[in-house]
Each structure stands twice: as structure tokens, then as C-alpha cells.
Amino acid sequence: MNELPFAISLEVGSSLANRTGSWRVERPRYLDRMPPCNDACPAGENVQRWLYLAEEGDYERAWRVLVEDNPMPAIMGRVCYRPCETACNRGQLDEAVGINAVERFLGDLAIERGWRLPEPAPDSGARVLVVGAGPGGLSATYHLRRLGHTVRLVEASSALGGMMRYGIPKYRLPRAALDAEVARITEMGVDVELGTPVRDLAGAMRAGGFDAAVLAVGAQLAHRAYIAAADSARVLDAVSLLRSMEGEEPPALGRRVVVYGGGDTAMDAARTARRLGATDAIVVYRRTREKMPAHDVEVEEAAEEGVVMKWLSTITQMEKGRLVLEKMALDEHGFPQPTGELEVLQADSVVLALGQDADLSLVGGLEDVVVRHGALEVGDDLMTGHPGVFGVGDATSAERTVTTAIGQGKAAARAAHAWLSGVPLERPTRHELATFELLNTWYYDDAPKTMRRRLEPARRTGTFDEVAVGLDESDALFEARRCLSCGNCFECDNCFGVCPDNAVIKLGTGRRYEFDFDYCKGCGICLQECPCGAIVMEPEEI
Amino acid sequence: MLRQIEGSQAVARVVAACRPEVVCAYPITPQTHIVEAIGAMVKSGELPGCRFINVESEFSALSVAIGASATGARAYTATASQGLLFMMEALYNAAGLGLPIVMTLANRAVGAPINIWNDHSDAMAARDAGWIQLFARSNQEAADLHAQAFRLAEEVSLPVMVCMDGFILTHAFERVDVATREQIEAFLPPFEPRQVLDPAAPVSIGAMVGPEAFEEVRYLAHARHLDALGVIESVAEEFAEVVGRKSGGLVAPYRTQDAELVVIALGSVLGTIHEVVDEARDRGLRVGALGVTTFRPFPLEAVRDALAGDARLVVLEKAFSSGFGGVLSTDIAMALGGATARLSTVVGGLGGRAITETSLRRVVDDALEGRLGRLEFLDLDRAAVERELAHMAGDRRSGPIAENVLRAIGAGTAGIAGRRA
């Protein structure tokens, strides 16, 4: 047996000695791309990453990644209008991943389990004044505290939360969730002053010895419209209506309520009216459904609750118990033009929901702060014209959503930190976008979205119970696992499996893979078959 | 055990006694009786531990044997004529892989024209395939050679082909002392392969070899054949010790001492030649015979020793190379240092044509009297050949040669083979 027969007497060795990597003209490289959800998130959340952790069932780590950017997921999971889901690549496959629902699940779980936000960094010695405890102010406070700065949060109202408390009805945002997440921020050691409107920022900064300030005063001045009205008509604005819902006595609106406007606030007002006992809640809007700024989910839920929409209508006259509407028609530019056709509507009260302005009188003493069209003018770094004074949220010209405000709060905190540290603000380079075309969607299982349950419409009008029901764990897990992980390796082993040259080395769970360039012939199958587009081919340098 | 037995049955019994593990069979006359008998033994349980595989062709028969042998099993098959040629590719392969398969070749002519009777064309066609080729003179030797073939094949890790004349031996009933299982167990150790397919020690067998080493590999095959020459003799000696009977070996000289003429041949015709030699000696003629038992590897030295002197040589061949002449003759000449005037080739016995003592006597007499040409065809019907040559010369559409010749000699009814003699 020791002597080999002549047919194999040359002692055949392993072909591993044959380095076929030299055949390569292109070499693959692993990379991370920007998932569209992350890209679209105004709060700058690393959505893909926390979904990745959630899909492993590691909810606490997922939550911890989430609160790196946004300390209020239970709130966001309820009130965000989900630009992430609009951008989600899965939407082109079947339906977008229910990111928002998973976020709420994580947020609620964190409250339930009492997870605490990360400890602040050591004291930086800097003092920052944050004016306004809405989402922007709270977010800025949180991020500034994390960076070790001393923060005083000054709020004009008697409670924290800003528009989250005074603008969003309870059936959308139960106050328990709001209170829990806000308290978690203040527990980081924040000097909170309630019921203290700041009227002179410069003076307040001087007096408090603040090195910087973040203005997050919101926009609470309701627009009015000129409508010929008899004195007896019951007319109020939506901001006031919603704000009054936090008070002891709910306002009396009567049985027939007309809301004038087409934004989310109009929907909130109409739905609130239904809950306050209105049998008829009618939204009058001068343009069409398509032109309506309110988000679909709001319109949809309102309709479910019996809110009636009247498109292409303006209110021309108000009297006691009676409104005159004029039908409108869109011109070729899409603007509504009066038609002269009139309609009479019975109404006990009219709620105006025509938009809000910010009250920026506090910056009057700072000449270098520019206010344009009722909004603070800020640079890319959110700094106003006055060094060290930053503006966020509805007080700026940004989109007026909670999410945007939270994102701006973070951005302002980071900019303030850089400014306070005397270093230029570093912006992380954004990865190339992981577009749908870069994916190989074949590999994803067919998995339609889990429908988020809502409270039955019949039970909504009588109460302010939360409409949207949270996902249970298995649904949240399922939803997380629907994530395509666009542009980010999720260790599906496909590259490892499909390489005809066994030239992919599997490094073990969490450590992904690397190429064995001794044998990789550069065929590109790994790239072609990578589900999530996390490989790129590059010319071999010869 | 001494018995009056058909040659095929004797071979089958010895092969069975060698305890093959895989026997593959595809029917072709005249080897069928052998594998039929082994098949029956396997089926009846008489030959335990053996698998009998009925394949769909000779090519597959040898291929099954290749797979079995590479897996460490003792493998056996048998064939003849066209069957051997159909397995030609596998013949080279088995030899190239060094697999110790034993095969019986019941020698038969190769068509066309199709012919089921004996000659050595098939064995000669496989001459260069790398197999050891042994030729049996009698059924006794055929039986004994099979036992030796397994021993030899496994010792040198080469396949061995035992050639026995179809019908003349395979179908002849005669007295054979069939080696017993006990004798064979004492003579043939268990198969210990040089290479084996085994998950415990995986090897690649049959890898591609390029010009860098192919010649070396081939040379090594040659060297192994040369080694086999010695092993063949020692195996024959050991067989004689264990079984008490001499058979096999490289060459079989018969009354060559002082001979003026030596007739050289392969296979069963040597028996008839011996009769003629004895009769010639009785007539005072100094005639001897030389049997070549081992044809591949060719025993150059043994042949040279056996033919020392200056006797005239007649190589009687049951095959020839068209357009050239004798095949064995060339090898004999090579043993003697090249072409020699003292050597004549007589081609005979083709396609079952009987080689009679009368004809052989004439060859002997002609040879002794210098009347024999360099290449003769025994008992050739010259007239029939001339007629057909003329026919072909005169008619472009002369038709099938075989039918024309048959018509010319008035054959067509079954007659006794050798009716021309």
C-alpha cells in the first residue's frame, strides 16, 4: 500500500496550490450602502440597523440603537408620518415594512421594561439654554446632555411636550407614553423651568450665563381667515381647540361642527369634534383630496370615524347655525377658483385649521437673528445669524412634523457641541443610496405586511382611547424580518454559498465574510446574487 | 480434482475458487458458458460474497470491473472478439489505472465478415492495451492460468487477460484436474489493493496527466510489465509447489534441443503441433516446438534462450496484420535481434479453419526443405482467391467479397470445420 500505482504515482496534491485568483480582472468588495429608510428619516434614525437587531429578537439593543438618534420611539411610533415607509424598497416588492409599528413596539417595550437612556458624557463645562420643550427642544436637550453639556430647558406651558401634548389628540398619542418618554429625558439631569416664557433671549442667556441656546419655540399662532360672520357664529381655531383638550373642561362645539382647512390639524380637529359628541363633523377644503396636505392615514381614519369631507369648497359666510359655501374649480395651474355656485350648510360651530405661525418676539434683541416669513432663518448647521444660537422645529421653515423637529434637535445639539468645542462640524459622509435596482429581490420571501390593528370606529367616537393598536411581539418580529436590509449585509450566506470557487470566507455570526483573493476569479456571481446589494465589483489594479 | 469437464466449466470453477467479489457478464459466443456457470454459482449461494452483474454491453462489463477493482474488490469478466473490441477503450483504461482485473478472452475472429469461430485476431487487437496476456495450450492450463492470473494481477497491479481458444478449448470436454478451493486458498492471498476508493483515505484516481509526465507514466507501465516477467515465473513455480502441477510461465519449449526446425505458436494449436513434432521425430527429423505462454509482456529473453542456435523457425499464427504479416513473428524476430532469414510466418486457422496434422506435416517438410516462403497462408484456396481477384478486376460492381468466395467454393451448407483439409 505504500507504493502508489503508476496511474497516480505522481502523488496528486490538492488544487489549493493552484492560485486561480490571478485570473481576476475585477475584484468584489463588500460595502455598506445607505438604506432608503435611513435616508428618508428626518430624525436620522438608523432604521435598517435597529430592524436588523429587532429581527434577531434583541429588542433592547435595537432600542438602544434607535435612541442613539431619537429618544422618543414610543411617541414617534405613533405620530410619525413615516417617510421611511414611503421610501422603503420593499414597497416596490409587495408592501413597505411596517417600520413605524416596530418602532412603537420597541418604544412601548422600553417603557414597560424601564430601560434607561444612556448615561451623559462627563461634564463639558458648557451651559446651553433650550427654549421650548416640544419635540425639537426635548431632542436637543437629550443630545446635548449626552454630550456632557449642562442644559436648562425653559417651557412657557405648564407641562413638557409642546405640540405633542397641546396639538396631538390623546387618541393618537396617549399621554402615558408621552410622559414616560419625556420623563426619561429629564431624568438625565436637566434643569427644567415650566410656565416660563422667554421674552428676551439675549437677556436670558446673559442672566443664566449660557454659552449657547437652542430655540424650539414652535408655531402656535393660528392663522385667521376673513370670513363674513355674524357675531353669533361660534368660531374657534384648531390650535386652541386641541390645546383646550388638555384642560379641565372640554369645549362645547355643538352637534354639527365644520372644520375649515385640509391639514393634519384639520383632521385632528374634526376627529376630536366627533369624540366630543358632534354627530356631524364636516371638513371643508377648497382644493381636492389630492392637493390636501393632510397625511393619508389621518384622512383615512377620519373618514372611518364618520368625518365628512367637502372638497373644492370655501366658506364665504357664517351665521348662527348656518354656513354658506361656494364651490370651487381648479384652474389649469391647479389653483381653486370660485364658481359662484353656493351651498348652505348647517353648523353649530366652525373650527379654523388654516395653519400656524411662530411667535419669535424673543429674538427681538438679537439683531443678527433673521426672521423671514414668520420663521427663523438658520444655516445648514441650524445656527441663526447669531453665533451660538440655534433654531429648530416649527419655528424654522422646516417641515412641521414631530419627526423633523426631533431630527433638528439632534442636529442642533451636534452643531452646538461642535461650536462649543471650537471645532468644525463634521458631517458623516453619506453612503451611496441602496436603490431597488441594486437588490436581488428574488431571495426575499413573499411576506405581505402585517396590518396594524386599529380600534373599531364605533368605539372611537365616544372615547379618546388610542386608535392604533400596537403589534404583539410575534407581529413585530415578523415585520422586522420583512426588512430587506438594503445595502447592508445581513449574513444570508448567499455569497458564501454561490461562489463557484469557494473564495468567500465565512467569518462567523456578526462578523460577516471576506473574499479569498487567492481563489476569487472575479466572476461577480456574489454581487449578482447578493440580495441586499452589499457587494461592488471594482477593476483589479494590475 | 480430476474430472472430465468442459473447458468453460473448468475455468468457471477455478475462477469461483478464487472468490471474486464482482463478476460482470455480457453474452458473446464462445465465452458464455463460463459466466453462465459462475452466475449459477452466485445465484445458488455456492459463491457467497460475490455480485454477478448482467450489464448491457462489454464496454460496461469491463467498466463495472474497473469500478469494482478500484473499490478494492476482486473483479472478473469474460469476453471474445467484437466484445473485446467494444471494450477497447476500457481495456486501456483498466491498464492505465493499474487495476488488477482478470478477464477470460475466449479467442474468436473479428468481423467483418462476421465469424464466431476461433482465431487470435481479438487478442492481437488488444496487444498494446497494457494488459498482461497469457495463452492457454489446453483446458488444464486454461484453468490453472486463471488462478495464477489473479495472483499475478494483484501482485503487479495490472489487469490480466487469459486467452483460451474459443470452442476448441471453451467447448471441449476433456480431462482437467481442477484446483480445489483449498489449494487456491493456499496459493492466492486476499486482495490487497495498491490503491482503493475509501472515504477514510480519499484519493483521486484517474486524474488528468499532461505532457509533463505522460511519458513517465507510460514508462512506468512498461517497467511494471518488465517486472511482471519475473513475477509470472515465480507465480508459476509457486503454483506448481502448492498444486503440484506445472503450468503457465513465460514459454513452453518442446523438443527444441538439437532441433533443426522449431515451430512457434500460441494457444491450443500447440497440442496438434506436438503430435506433428513427435511424428517428425519418429521420422528422424529434428523438429521441436515453442509455445509462447506469456505474450504480453513479451518474454524476449526467454524466447531468445529457447531459440538459441540456428534452427529454422516457423511461426504459426492465427492472426495477422493486414498489409504486413505476422504479429507474433515480429516479436520473435525482435527477440532474435531483428529480421532473420531463418524465420517464416505461416498464417492459419483463421475464423475457425481447422489446422490439421496433415497440413502441419506439410509445413514441417516444406520448411525443412527450404520451400517455405517468408509469409504463407495455410491451406489457402488459391483458386478461389484468384477467381475473385479476376472477378473484381473485371467488374467495378463486383459485390460483396465474402459472399462471392462462399459461392465460388460451393459452401453454404453446414459442413465440418476444416472441410478443406
Add this chain to the structure above:
Amino acid sequence: MSGQPVRFFQVGSFAAGNRLLPPELRSVQSDATRANALTSGHRACQGCGEALGARYVLDTAMRATQGRLIAVNATGCLEVFTTPYPQTSWRVPWLHSLFANAASVATGVASALEAQGRSDVRVLAQAGDGGTVDIGFAALSGLFERNDDVLYVCYDNQAYMNTGVQRSGATPPAARTATTEAVGPEPGNPFGQGKNLPLIAMAHGIPYVATATVADLHDLEAKVFKAMSIHGARYLHVLVPCPLGWGSAPAATIELARLAKETGLFAVFESEHGELTASSPIRRPVPVEAYLRPQTRYRHLFDDAGEVGRPDVVARLQAMADANIARFDLLGGER
């Protein structure tokens, strides 16, 4: 059918693995400790489907047999590119004999093992389409009818690629090969020729016949596992695209195998004892054009602008796909 759907995970049923799947549901190929029975350093072309298919099959068979496996190989690309002198890429006991005899040699190995009582060691024969449907057909048929205990795997790349892309009995109609040139009024391989070996295998009534592609790893592995759980003659026909012979991008190998299945041109099914038992339904139906266009062997069916230049031929190919879809119920099934 055989690939177990794991709906709960992103890619559970389709990709090689997934960090979240329980190990028993992951593919053999996703396992860092897989046998790599066909290891690196082989000389297959970039993007070779056969190299991939062979590793898939052998690693699975190795797993199924706990490494007690002997492989027999016919002459062909697989044999040539895996044994680059003086090395071998095989990490199984491996025997190459000839082009036409892989089936018979495997029978020999199986018979020897049986005779030796080594019932734990199993035998796998592998060959390309030429070695299977053409030159090795008689031997394979013999193996089938004797019901020898061998899994015979045909890696079908639809032509003689080793010798330079000549037509085989498995070359599809209209395909250009070196011996069915894309010239004349009927360019490429004629319609109405060729043989469907899986159906022929079924006609032998052997215990198991299955087809698969390199595009569906879970399905392929499930079929190998199933085949190895059965004794007797088993036949697995794996479609393995060949970038060289098909004129396709090396990176497109798996995609083309997938398209072959999704168009219906290559039916993926299973049969036991001659009866069709399952077929893999088409998941995302596509017209044959999508499959033909990326392959230069069909370039003569398209004009310079990439538009269909021979709608008549494409229609005939579509009709073949449609016939498969009807015959194997590729649009019905379980999904």
C-alpha cells in the same frame, strides 16, 4: 415541494442561509464546515455553473452520508478542470475512468461495496449532458434497469463545452453551437430533436428522478438528501449554465438558471417509481425572451437593436415553455 419554505425570515427559503434560521433549516452550503468536496484552485471558467452544481451536490451527499461517499466521474469539463496536473480538487474518493462509462463504473463501485458488506458507503456518479444523454446513455440505462444503488447526477449545460461547444442531445432548439451554427433559414439547433433524459429515466420506473437547477439551492439540496435516503437507481438532472457555451456573463450563471425555470423552459420536478410526484411552481412568471436575450447562443433571434428579430422562433420556444407549464403544472401547485 422539497425546499422547506420558511416564510418567517427575509430569505429563509431562497438564500443559502440566514443567521436567524435554526441550523437544520440552513443549507449545507451555508455551513462554514461544509465538505467543500470540490475545493478551490480548480480550473473552471469564471462563473462556472457546473463547478457550483457539483459542489452543491457533493457537499450535500457528503452530509447525507456522514462523509461515507465515493464519487465516480465521466470525462468532461468537470473531470478536466478539477484535476489540474499534478493536483486534484476532490476531497472525496474520486474515480475517473472514461467518457461513456460513469454509470457502469459506479455500478462496479456499488457492487464492490455490497460484496464487501460496506453498506454505509454510498456511490455517486456524475457526468455532463454529453456523457449522460449521448455517449453514456446505454450504460446509464443499464444502471437504471438493474436498479443499481447509485445516485447518478447529470450536470446539464446543454452542449459539449469541454471540446468547444458542440451540440449534444441535450442542446435546446435554436441554440447556436459550434456544430449548429447560427446560419441559414433555421439557425441554431433544429427543433424536434434532442432528448429529455429525466423523462426517459422515469420510464425506467426507478425509485427517484428529479430535476433541479443551481438557482435553487434548498430545492437541490433537499433532492440530494432525498435521493440519498433511497436505495436503488436514482437520477438527478441539474441545469448548470455555462458562460462560455451560452455566451452569458459569468455573473449571470445563477440568474439564467433561475430564468430557465421561471420561464418554464426547464421544468423542475420530482418523480418516484415513474410517477410525477411534485413540481416546483413558477414564482415570478417571465416570457422566454427574458431568458434568451442575455445569451449570445440565441443572439440570432434578436436584431442589432436587441429587438426580437425572429418572432417565429421565439414563439416556438415560448410554446415549448407553455407546454412544460401545462405538462408539469408549473403555474398551479402549492403556492
Add this chain to the structure above:
Amino acid sequence: MTFSQFQVRFHGRGGQGVVTAAELLSVAAFYEGRYSQAFPTFGSERAGAPVAAFCRIAEREIRTRAPIIRPDAVVVGDPTLLHSGDLFAGIGREGYVLVNTSGDLTDLDLDRRLAGLRPERIVALGATELALQHLGRPVPNAVLLGGLAALCGVVGLASVERAIAERFPGPVGTANQRAAAEAYARVARPAELTGASPD
């Protein structure tokens, strides 16, 4: 019977068993300590086609492989063969002839061809008829063998019976033995034979 070599040629048709007859004869001779060699005409014949078979019996090893040219005995299994070629080629004056026929030899018109042979060595035997009686099948080989043993005495009936029994175990063998014995009895010419007598 003493001889150095005795050669028998059998002619018959496929199915009559003449090859087996030659083989059985060789076996019978082997039992009696002689060397013997039986071989057929190596045909690819099917049932009904003419077949020939040979048997050589000798006191020493038989080496020749040539066909039998000068038979000491010729057995004709089917008289219709007499019209197709010379079945008696090479037979000497002392030769034996056994023809399977239930009729009269004179009807076969052999006189001219066999002129010079001793008439008592030319025997007709209704072997097929006997075979039908004993076996129920028209296979006359054992019968012919019994007749041949009686005719020329080259082997004894006991050896023939033993060879038959070895080849055909069971009732078929027994029936063949009885048929051979009857043939032997019919043909027996003990006076001419030495060392062989009917049982």
C-alpha cells in the same frame, strides 16, 4: 477393448443432443480410466440445423485439436442428413456405423457408399422411437450412446449410465438410462467385443 485411439463422429440435427452424446461418451471413457476429448463443430446452428460432434478416446493424453478426419465410428442421428454431404468421409474398412432409423437400412441406399465395411458393423436403431417410449421426447442421444456402446464396445454400459446420471440427475436421467440400456440390449454383439459386456 484395447486400442490406442478411437474416434467417433456424430451427425445430427440441433436438438437431438448429438453434442451431448459426444460429451457423455467422453465422460464414460473417462470413468474407465481413459483419456478422452469431445468437441462440437462449433456451430451457431439453431434447432433443426445439421450438427456434428466428435469424441476421441485414447490411452494417453490427447494433444491434437484437429477435427476427426478418419473416424472409427460414425453415428447418424437423422437419416435425412444422408442426402446432405458425405457423412462417412474418412471412415475405414473396420469402421462402425450406427444410423437412427426405425426402418430398414436397405431403404437408405447406403450399400454403395459403405461397400467394403463389415456389414455387421452397420446397424440401424430406432433411437427416436425408443426415446419417445422412454422419455416422451424425441431426443435420441442417450439411446444412440447405448447403441454405440453395444456396437463398438469402446465403453461399457455402466459407464454410459453413470455419465447420463451425472449429467441428468433425477427422473430424466433414469429414463435416459433405461432407454440407453434397451438400445444396448438391442444392438449388443458381445461375441465381437472384448472387455465389454452388457450388464
